[in-house]
Ligand SMILES: Nc1ncnc2c1ncn2[C@@H]1O[C@H](COP(=O)(O)OP(=O)(O)OP(=O)(O)O)[C@@H](O)[C@H]1O
């Protein structure tokens with residue numbers, strides 16, 4: 001393996017990690033509150049706002065049902081506005097984040113809806129405000145589910161980040177397409193896949209461990 | 222909007238802990254004012270698509286005296302949970318008036334209710350402990366919510382864990398506890414803000430009889446030692462019998478009978494009450510006698526009577542008095558004596574042989590003596606007068622061991 005190739009792979013891996021981590025962080029920042037809101041704003045719930053809930057739910061669904069590759073192209077003007085360019089790693093972060101946030105929101109929503117309503121009832125009976133209920137009951141109790149869901153999101157983002165390579169986004173996917181496909185270097189393609197496998201494995205293992213650590217529901221956990 | 226805080230019903234049990242700031246407290250109320258008073262309260266669930274509106278509670282009147290333990294019992298779906306949830310505002314009444322320590326809380330806003338709820342503890346059938354928090358942190362939760370500082374939380378929680386006997390489990394998670402231990406955590410948590418009222422919704426329904434007894438004993442102690450007024454919701458009659466001073470029987474959203482536990486148990490008026498009370502007080506006719514009971518007296522039959530012993534009568538030697546009065550033997554068929562609200566209440570099934578003349582005399586004697594009784598029918602004599610054999614170890618020297 002030539003030193004240049006190693007260099008190329010390393011750079012691409014770093015780009016991929018940057019894209020995924022930035023997109024995941026911003027996605028969590030937006031998706032967590034959005035998910036909490038979606039889980040608590042139907043009729044009769046803590047922050048009851050059925051109309052806003054329906055509107056946001058619709059927006060989330062639209063984003064989630066748009067194929068990622070179309071999303072990337074469709075939001076180019078927005079990407080340019082935010083990243084200053086529509087090509088490269090910086091630009092790729094924008095569609096990745098926009099795809100990640102609703103996904104994470106739904107994950108958080110599902111995890112929170114799993115929390116026993118009896119706990120909300122108990123907190124209300126203690127005189128907790130809706131915000132206290134979210135902060136002290138819903139999020140901590142949903143945490144194992146949220147962590148597992150976020151792991152899933154990160155793994156999906158690794159896949160998506162390879163896809164943005166196809167539109168000049170940089171990273172491992174970009175490398176794989178340019179060298180492996182366009183220049184007929186199947187060994188590069190294989191290496192790219194190998195690195196992605198390692199990354200996915202690492203993310204999943206880390207996520208599983210963390211989820212088990214925060215899950216106090218089982219004996220001997 | 223006025224803030225409402227009930228004051229001074231018991232001293233903080235953990236003297237080292239700083240009392241919660243209650244500078245906004247209203248003056249202490251008149252001593253005779255009930256802790257909880259529901260006046261003609263109704264709750265109707267609004268109609269929803271495909272479902273008509275439904276009255277869960279109708280014209281409910283209920284008073285819970287300060288420092289007492291009141292139980293509400295009723296069959297499933299009677300409206301018990303709805304009723305108890307009105308008391309801490311988790312549900313809103315659709316008619317009537319609710320007062321806590323003389324304060325009308327019927328129209329209280331959600332913010333107003335939040336302050337009130339910090340003075341009312343609640344425990345639940347399924348405990349509702351946070352799985353993500355340790356025992357200590359679960360008990361600390363209401364204090365965190367009330368904004369009590371760390372140091373005060375520590376000493377108060379430690380005191381409470383000691384009270385419920387779980388000091389050694391402070392750092393455990395709920396998943397590592399038994400049901401009874403979980404409910405003790407629930408009780409400690411409910412008491413952490415030093416509530417004047419404790420609401421229990423089926424607090425022992427998920428526990429076995431032994432654990433139930435220990436939880437009931439703890440609740441009783443909390444009531445006696447801390448003066449906490451307790452409102453208990455249950456469908457289990459033993460809970461009422463062992464814990465409560467007063468009872469209300471609810472059915473189809475209406476209170477059909479209420480009064481002191483002893484009175485209601487010993488003289489139930491409503492059929493539903495009678496059915497509940499039966500579980501505790503009834504003495505069934507043994508199967509070997511039941512098959513032979515007839516409505517008409519035969520030539521050699523015995524009169525079968527169920528006699529109730531209430532209060533001071535329970536300890537009086539009823540059988541011997543009957544025997545002497547009648548000058549005839551009385552056979553005991555079955556019987557038991559229960560402690561109801563710490564007073565004896567007995568039931569005895571007896572067969573008076575030689576009826577009808579002796580039977581009529583027995584009835585007359587019971588009337589004179591002032592016992593309550595029922596005539597169950599007649600049994601052919603030989604079914605009762607089974608040969609009497611001693612049962613057990615004969616007390617002969619080889620069976621007696623001296624240590
Ligand atoms: N949110 C609700 N909407 C509509 N109807 C309700 C609602 N909550 C309770 N009900 C109805 O009100 C009635 C009383 O319910 P409640 O939970 O108070 O009964 P309960 O006496 O506590 O029963 P159980 O012993 O089974 O707990 C039931 O018929 C129930 O179906």
Ligand SMILES: [Mg+2]
Pocket residue numbers: 301302303423
């Ligand atoms: Mg109930």
